[in-house]
Amino acid sequence: MSVFKTINFRIISHLMGLLLLVNGGFMLLSAFVSLMYDDGVVQSMFYAASLTFLIGGIIMFFSRHHRKEIQKKEGYMIVSLGWIIMALAGTMPYLFTGAIPSFTNAFFETMSGYTTTGASILSDIESVPKGVLFWRSITHWIGGMGIIVLAIAILPLLGIGGMQLFAAEAPGPAGDKLHPRITDTAKRLWLIYVGYTLAETLLLWAAGMTFFDAINHSLSTLSTGGFSTKNASVAYYNSQPLIQYIIIVFMFLAGTNFVLSYFAFKTKFSKILRDEEFKLYFYFVVGLTLVAALFIYFKADPSMSTIDHPMVYGPLESAFRHGLFQVLAVVTTTGFVSADFTAWTPFLTIFFFGLMFLGGSAGSTAGGIKIVRHLIMIKNGILEFKRTLHPNAILPVRYNHKAVQQPIVFNILAFFILYMLSFIIGVLVFSLMGLDFQTSLGGAASTLGNVGPALGDLGPVENYGGLPVAAKWWASFLMLIGRLELFTVLILFTPFFWRRR
């Protein structure tokens, strides 16, 4: 017997309609940006916004429902379908304005936006109309906003994601079904998200960016997206170190658990300093930056990069800044580029390739495997040695002074294995489509981890525009499953999901 009768498609449709309305709203905002800057595509932008509104409205009208609670299976479908429908609707501004005429490219760009990957098929970004560029940055910001709510409030209830560990900590609900109370949590975290975005915009503006570039880069930073309004990405600002340091600070913040920012605003600093994931994230960033900076300073040929990077305060500062910037850009999966990390030394290419498997903190907008999972895996690995020596001892993994339940440790280990499996299949498929060794490996790691720049033909100074059509769709799929923590999407492909029990 099929599960279809128990799944309430009305409620799913209703929420899809709602999502489209929200997106239509942001499209309208982008249309106003077009109007303000008189970029010549105002009309097309308004058409896109209107059509999105219209479709969303019709769907909502025909799917009114009475039930308030959402079942688990419906939850998975809503999350996966939501991202796909947003990516479909989000192509309209690109297609209608002609900024990206091909549907495949437009879909790739939108999926890369909503998944906060930041991989782009555009080769001349600066020629794109301002309203469209704003829409492009907004897709990041919507995706980032969505993922905070998902990670902190929804995925733990669906049994997915490192945030299960924080279930008790989070200022939100706990229980077995999705509940309107999640809106309380969401509101608080959105406020922080909006606040950070405004703060970065003002600081970047004050530091010398144009207001337009400032807001776009802020939208991209806080969502750990990585779309820039400049062809050279943040390397455009290589002669303005202050701008890069501001972005560095906000990349760091965007890669931390937003719940910790909430604690910070409540001046509960001890909670932050005691948080083991935050500590490891901090140590990782410091340690990895030191390694990168030392190698850049002592080993890298100054002529190695195709991106111009003048040394405003001398070579040491420059090595430190680019090391820190690129470490944060890759670890937080933002993917901004201040310099071509594949051009420094062969070691640093491997190094940054490895960093693509780290990921930021759980409950942040960052993608990837996430620090907390690595932490649990490391702790469990050490315990496994002890268990080997003392097979009868019961040695639970402890996290933030509490014993972690075995099913959660199991879930994290299984996630890692599934991640590696997805990576390997990702590489094989890319390779089948004709991509070379480095490009396949880098492309799969980067799209699955929602980083953006990869290696080889998809390196930091390249773009994804030259990929075969099939590879663009495959990359879009990898971005989606990586963003939604694998299980959420892949569970829809299991036969038992569709079985009624």
Place this chain on the structure above:
Amino acid sequence: MSVFKTINFRIISHLMGLLLLVNGGFMLLSAFVSLMYDDGVVQSMFYAASLTFLIGGIIMFFSRHHRKEIQKKEGYMIVSLGWIIMALAGTMPYLFTGAIPSFTNAFFETMSGYTTTGASILSDIESVPKGVLFWRSITHWIGGMGIIVLAIAILPLLGIGGMQLFAAEAPGPAGDKLHPRITDTAKRLWLIYVGYTLAETLLLWAAGMTFFDAINHSLSTLSTGGFSTKNASVAYYNSQPLIQYIIIVFMFLAGTNFVLSYFAFKTKFSKILRDEEFKLYFYFVVGLTLVAALFIYFKADPSMSTIDHPMVYGPLESAFRHGLFQVLAVVTTTGFVSADFTAWTPFLTIFFFGLMFLGGSAGSTAGGIKIVRHLIMIKNGILEFKRTLHPNAILPVRYNHKAVQQPIVFNILAFFILYMLSFIIGVLVFSLMGLDFQTSLGGAASTLGNVGPALGDLGPVENYGGLPVAAKWWASFLMLIGRLELFTVLILFTPFFWRRR
């Protein structure tokens, strides 16, 4: 308080002495081979054998002991130290005869031999005296013999290795301490090992190999080592498909659990057909061969390989044979080369790189992660989806119709993560030593998995002779930890191993 007082170093020394005597015996055998073929190094070979005997004898004499049982911690030290001491003593035939004058190179070659990796620093193998070549093949065979006993009888007692799963099945002992009864098991399995080796030797001889080449290739095949007596490895026999098919059959056998061979000789075939690891191993080989053969047939440029491979029975048979041969050579971690798999197509390079992470069956002489671990990981991964949907259901992994105990599943997941971590550190260190992207990745995967040929500068038609000295030592370390299932060696580096509790 230190653990040193509780560890009985006499018993450890005693066993090291015994190992040296056994090795001295095989060295003596190699010296007789030198004598028989009058290869000009008889005297040096006898010196090496005598010195090994002498050192072993002295150590044994001064470390007589009374206790019969070995403690767990002593067990780990014996296994790791044993392999290292064998590799140290095993350098003598190379050094004394001048076949490999550098100690680093001689140690690498010996470690590659005992760990059944088959990576070689020799560029002109055919110029090496026959007695030394025989010794080289014998190191594989000793290593393979040792690993069967380890995997089936010793490591499970130390709480390591996929063979824990077979603890009840194995025709051996069970308990908490190492016990003389393991010799019963060992004897039966050695008999099979010796029998297979003799059978392959005779078949290869009958198929047209010289007797010397036949015995050497048999020693390398059954141990899944990969040293050949020919510069071109098994590609030397590309015009004699029968020889390659014989090697294919024995590579397959060497990659299966030797306990299954034991059942086969007891005509308990149903036990074999019901064995889930064997079934998956079989399906893997069939499926992967089909993929490889199809790509070779349809996509590979006939001029792509630097190794001559005439198509004796036409291109289809040739594609099938090389596909099957290379799939088995990599999956069973033998590492023989019938054709340069990195020269076919970019996809097949990635494909074979991926296969380096498979490994043969537990309880075989193959290295790598092992099929049974993949099987448990796959099963657990599927169950994790079910657990996500039904968090309250208790869903144990089932293997061969029995529920696998959770600690064993945990151990397997932790092993995989530790393996990937070792791989990543392996790659980074190689890269630090100046190896390029492909060479670092391939080299780490191949040495850790005890395969042999890798990618790039360490590809199937290259050798390890050109590596920097430090990289040769690093590769030796990776071969050792990979061979001994990581935990066995790495546990010696943990502080709590040395703590008395």
